[in-house]
Amino acid sequence: MTVFKSIRHIIDEFDSEEALSVSLAKYTADLSEKFAKQKDSFTVVMSGGSLIKSLRKLVEAPYVDSIDWSKWHVFWVDERVVPKYHPDSNYLLAYDGFLSKVPIPSGNVYAINDALSAEAAADDYETCVKHLIHNKIISVSESSGFPKFDLMLLGMGPDGHVASLFPGHPLVQEKKKWVAFIKESPKPPPERITFTFPVINASENIALVVAGAGKAHPVHVALGNGEDSDVLPVQMVSPDEGKLTWFLDKDAASKL
Numbered sequence: 001m002t003v004f005k006s007i008r009h010i011i012d013e014f015d016s017e018e019a020l021s022v023s024l025a026k027y028t029a030d031l032s033e034k035f036a037k038q039k040d041s042f043t044v045v046m047s048g049g050s051l052i053k054s055l056r057k058l059v060e061a062p063y064v065d066s067i068d069w070s071k072w073h074v075f076w077v078d079e080r081v082v083p084k085y086h087p088d089s090n091y092l093l094a095y096d097g098f099l100s101k102v103p104i105p106s107g108n109v110y111a112i113n114d115a116l117s118a119e120a121a122a123d124d125y126e127t128c129v130k131h132l133i134h135n136k137i138i139s140v141s142e143s144s145g146f147p148k149f150d151l152m153l154l155g156m157g158p159d160g161h162v163a164s165l166f167p168g169h170p171l172v173q174e175k176k177k178w179v180a181f182i183k184e185s186p187k188p189p190p191e192r193i194t195f196t197f198p199v200i201n202a203s204e205n206i207a208l209v210v211a212g213a214g215k216a217h218p219v220h221v222a223l224g225n226g227e228d229s230d231v232l233p234v235q236m237v238s239p240d241e242g243k244l245t246w247f248l249d250k251d252a253a254s255k256l
């Protein structure tokens with residue numbers, strides 16, 4: 001079922017996570033084809049967590065064979081400051097579940113420098129994005145000056161956090177930095193880097209992928225008549241000029 005909040009804010013509700021994953025694959029493949037044709041590149045920002053599982057249909061037929069993977073440039077909306085092959089690494093999660101199954105050129109996969117501290121890794125990642133803007137791989141929002149990624153694939157935690165932007169944390173209000181760091185994440189591991197909301201909201205397309213009854217409350221707060229006084233981070237996902245599409249399964253939408 002599709003509910004339009006506006007032409008740029010679409011809510012798709014699916015009977016199952018399986019059906020959600022089928023639709024998410026087509027949505028992503030269609031955007032890949034569009035941007036590859038338009039600008040010979042497709043910049044995709046991934047989350048960790050359950051999102052990678054929901055991308056599983058992309059590494060199956062027909063998409064695994066039809067997508068021009070050579071045009072993809074992959075980034076992370078957030079990353080834990082741990083070694084790349086640590087069980088908590090979002091890179092490792094994406095590698096095992098996705099990157100190892102598709103022929104994206106390794107030079108087009110931008111993991112953090114895991115030898116650096118959280119603060120230095122954030123600065124290093126921001127420098128990497130600026131370099132790719134200079135090389136015209138990443139676009140820039142003319143209105144905000146922030147990097148404009150073609151697709152931001154966001155998950156959401158059961159507390160309504162997105163990326164590593166947690167409820168009540170000052171980083172949620174960061175308006176200048178592109179990449180910030182946190183050393184006291186309420187969800188382990190404690191040290192992470194994260195894109196900030198100005199970067200998230202500069203995206204051309206944002207997919208907010210939420211499945212499972214454990215997330216029904218923040219979905220209700222964000223999309224229902226949520227009475228909660230404090231604004232959750234997920235409610236701050238609002239593209240400046242791009243399009244936001246919620247991919248919800250029935251369980252996550254059960255309190256709407």
Ligand SMILES: O=C1O[C@H](COP(=O)(O)O)[C@@H](O)[C@H](O)[C@H]1O
Nearest residue numbers: 047048049050051155156157163
């Ligand atoms: O810690 C994180 O949590 C969020 C949500 O994960 P999920 O498994 O509840 O979907 C994830 O999007 C983020 O990338 C990750 O670092």
